[in-house]
Amino acid sequence: MTATRLDSALEASRFQKEWFARLRERVLGGEPLALVNADAPQEILRAMDIPYVVNQWWASLVGAKRLADRSLDALRAEGYPDDSRQYDAVALGSVDLPGDVAPWGGLPRPGLVIAENSGDAARKVFDLWAETGDTTFFPFERSAAVDVPSRWWELVPERWEEAFGKDRLDLMVAENRELVEFLEGWTGRRFEMDRLAEVMDRVNQQAEWNRKSRDLIAAARPMPVSVHDTINSVMIPQWHRGTQWAVDAARAFHDEIAAAIEAGRAVCPNERKRLMWIGRGLWFDMDLYRRFEERHGAVFVWSMxxxxxxxxxxxxxxxxxxxxxxxxxxxxxxxxxxxxxxxWYLKEARLHGVDGVVHLVADDIPGARLTTEMLEAAGIPVLEIHASNADPRSAAAARLGEDIERFIVERVKD
Incomplete structure (x- = not known):
């Protein structure tokens, strides 16, 4: 199925490829490179102008280029597990791909990896970076909430002390300062708090445009843009948080959505069923999100x-x-x-008027069943699939299309 792509999605992809070429030049010219997990404070590196690549973005690119299986096989050949925490591990497996095979010339070996200790297996993945080359691992502690605030999305912009608690915030502030001290010694560059404040201000501007875009899409009937495009248009600028380019890209995305709604554009003119995708993006098969429109009028209208x-x-x-x-x-x-x-998922499901949910559950997702049960108790049918978004080799991944189609026919009502 073909459709007109959003200019904002195409521009984001073009920019990312050019950016990565420039980053490779900087690193090959002697600048340090950090590989940073999505749950680590990238804004500190942005404020210090330290080149970095987000681990999950690189894994998504490797998956989109159909190289995830080869990268995971490389881990297995070295005696490491390839069937656990694949999303974290793909970059490690891909780093030695030949330059003529690896995406965009390949990921230079980083001198630093930063990640949160979210589990024993994840910790071991990042420990391996430090064991297989001249790379340092800087871990952040994973803290847990004692009390869970209701409607956290209303608290976190300004009342974050109330949402997360003083002890958890004190811990991460201390670790952020330790990271700053390490980075200053590693790079010889000086951290400036005023520069971080500027970065944070631009991140907030970007988030404000994204909120407006989310609200436009939530209210639109039928769906005006494809989820595939929204992922590209949102996530590539997300990896450039704190830059003016990212703010401008978020605004351009919003304006393009508004124009599509004004023009009466529809991803599927015969939209009858609205679907929600909970879980990480299926990078090795992004076309899956549009595969059910023509035959069933089923449109994915939401991703996280x-x-x-x-x-x-x-x-x-x-x-x-x-x-x-x-x-x-x-x-x-x-x-x-x-x-x-x-x-939060239930709030978003209601806001977007979804008729059914596909819930992709990876091996590191705690309490996923409770989310499924909450949605189903509210009358929203859920298809729960246990598979890795980064590993196309699993039987569950191979059956995804068939399972979703059966779910749409048998459980999602017009």
């Missing part, structure tokens, strides 16, 4: 990427370091933890 960009990122406050800690202290909670995630 635009929604979390709208609700999860804005942080306002006079202390930029503490506001930054508030952005990442509860990052995993908001998307996955029981008590946090389910209420």
């Amino acid at each position: 990427y635009l929604a979390i960009a709208a609700d999860g990122y804005p942080r306002y406050g006079e202390d930029p370091m503490r506001a930054l800690a508030a952005r990442f202290t509860g990052f995993t909670d908001q998307l996955y933890m029981p008590g946090w995630a389910g209420e």
Whole structure:
């Protein structure tokens, strides 16, 4: 199925490829490179102009280029597991792909990896970086909430002390300062708090545009743009948070959505069923999101990427370091933890008027069943699939199309 692509999505992809070429030149010219997990405070590196690549973005690119299986096979050949935490591990497996095979010339070996200790297996993945080359691993602690606030999305922009608690924020502020001290020694560059404040302000501007975009899409009937395009248009600028380009890209995306709605554009003119995709993007088969439109009038209208960009990122406050800690202290909670995630997904399902949910559950997602049960108790049918979004080799991944079509026919009502 073909459709007119959003200019904002095409521009984001073009920019990302040019940006990565420039980054490779900088690193090959001797600048340090950091590989940073999505749950780590990238804004500090942005404020210090340290080149970095987000681990999950690189994994998504490897998957989109149909190289995830080869990267995971490389881990297996070295004696490491290839069937656990694949999304974290793909970059490690891909780093030695030949330059003529690897995406965009390949990922230079980073001198630093930064990630949160979200589990034993994830910790071991990042420990391996430090064992297989001249790479340092800087780990952040994973803290847990004692009390779960209701309607957290209303608290976190400004009342984040109330949402996350003083102890958790104190811990991450201290670790942020340790990271700054390490980076200054590693690079010889000086960290400036005023520069971080500027970065944080631009991130908030970007989040405000994303919230407006999310609200436009939520209210639109029928769906005016494809989820595939919303993912590209939102996530590539997300990896450039804190830059003026990212703010401008978020605004351009919003304006293009508004224009599509004004023009009466529809992804599927015969839209009859609205679907929600909970879980990470299926990078090795992004066409899946549009495969059910013509035959069933079933349109995916939601992914977590635009929604979390709208609700999860804005942080306002006079202390930029503490506001930054508030952005990442509860990052995993908001998307996955029981008590946090389910209420938010239900809010988003109702806001977007979804008729059914496909819930992709990876091996590192805690309490996913509770989210499924909350949605179904509210009368929204859920198809729960246990598979990795980064591993196309699994039987569950191979059956995805068949399972979703059966779900649409048998359980999702017009």
